[in-house]
Amino acid sequence: MDVEDDRGTRISLGSDVFVELVDAGGPEPFVWDVLTGLPIDGPELEEVAEVRGDQLLPLTAEGDALQALADGACWVHNGADGPRTLRAHVPTVFAATSASRIDLYHGDVFVLVDLGEQRATLRQGAVVVTVQGACVRTLVVYGNARDDGEGWLSAAEAWAAWTELGAHEDRPLDAVGWERARLRRRLDRARVGGLDRLFETRKEGAFVKTRLGPGIEIDVVG
Numbered sequence: 001m002d003v004e005d006d007r008g009t010r011i012s013l014g015s016d017v018f019v020e021l022v023d024a025g026g027p028e029p030f031v032w033d034v035l036t037g038l039p040i041d042g043p044e045l046e047e048v049a050e051v052r053g054d055q056l057l058p059l060t061a062e063g064d065a066l067q068a069l070a071d072g073a074c075w076v077h078n079g080a081d082g083p084r085t086l087r088a089h090v091p092t093v094f095a096a097t098s099a100s101r102i103d104l105y106h107g108d109v110f111v112l113v114d115l116g117e118q119r120a121t122l123r124q125g126a127v128v129v130t131v132q133g134a135c136v137r138t139l140v141v142y143g144n145a146r147d148d149g150e151g152w153l154s155a156a157e158a159w160a161a162w163t164e165l166g167a168h169e170d171r172p173l174d175a176v177g178w179e180r181a182r183l184r185r186r187l188d189r190a191r192v193g194g195l196d197r198l199f200e201t202r203k204e205g206a207f208v209k210t211r212l213g214p215g216i217e218i219d220v221v222g
Contacts, residue, residue: 027091029056034074034085047174048077048086050181052188052195056088062155062208063177064201065184080172101127104194107215113139115165116222122192129190135183137165138176142199142211143218151211152202158210180210 029051031040040048050057050065057065058075069075069088077084102109102124112121113136120136122129141161145151153161158176163169184195197213212218 029054029088029090031056032087032089034087039089040086046182046185047079047178048084049088051185054090056090058086058088059177059181060208062210063174063180064199064208064210065181065196080174101191102129102193104192104197104213104215106194109216111139111143111216111218113143113218113220114222115140115220122187129187129192131183131186131190133182133186134167135179135186137162137167138179138183139212139218140165140220141176143216143220146212146218152204152209153211154207154209 029049031045031049032038033040045051047059049059052065052068055068057068058077059065069090071088071090071092073088075086075088077086102122106124108124110123112123113119114121115137117132118134118136119130119132120139122131138158141158142151142153144161145153145157155173155176159171159173162176162179163171167175180199184198187195187198197215199210200213201208201210203209
């Protein structure tokens with residue numbers, strides 16, 4: 001390596017060098033903000049869309065996933081900061097070769113949620129999957145609601161139950177929906193299939209209500 005005052009640091013190689021770049025994760029969908037021209041990813045992406053494998057599903061203001069979008073499709077997201085025009089970027093990828101470890105369509109999924117550790121352990125037969133994070137509180141919110149009746153909760157009802165479990169009260173009503181989407185994304189990464197059955201939604205008048213899907217039993221510790 002040579003250092004020259006006028007050219008800075010320069011590396012000289014005496015022979016040909018071959019570099020192989022490997023991305024084991026593969027391409028993932030993301031979103032463009034049409035107005036600013038900037039990409040949206042990370043936690044901000046989880047507030048407007050749900051990435052499920054190689055699919056991108058826009059989220060409603062309540063945090064419910066809609067139909068998957070094609071590459072280049074645009075939509076308007078009505079969030080806490082007002083409407084935003086967004087464009088989907090969905091790369092073409094090879095079909096996944098790894099099978100799901102747990103499939104919600106098969107039912108008989110038993111979930112143990114440790115609120116103190118913010119950890120959910122899913123068991124189906126002999127297969128066990130664990131995910132961690134504040135998003136596991138949503139399982140308790142809707143699990144408790146089902147124990148008390150049919151389990152349907154509006155955004156306001158879910159937010160009230162969610163804050164009773166320790167969530168910050170300064171978060172908007174949309175936050176419960178964002179956490180549901182974040183939970184689905186983490187379960188998808190853990191190779192849990194049938195995630196469209198994790199929660200059910202229906203519209204009652206002007207309100208969209210959500211409940212825990214069938215075949216899922218919740219126990220809570222901590």
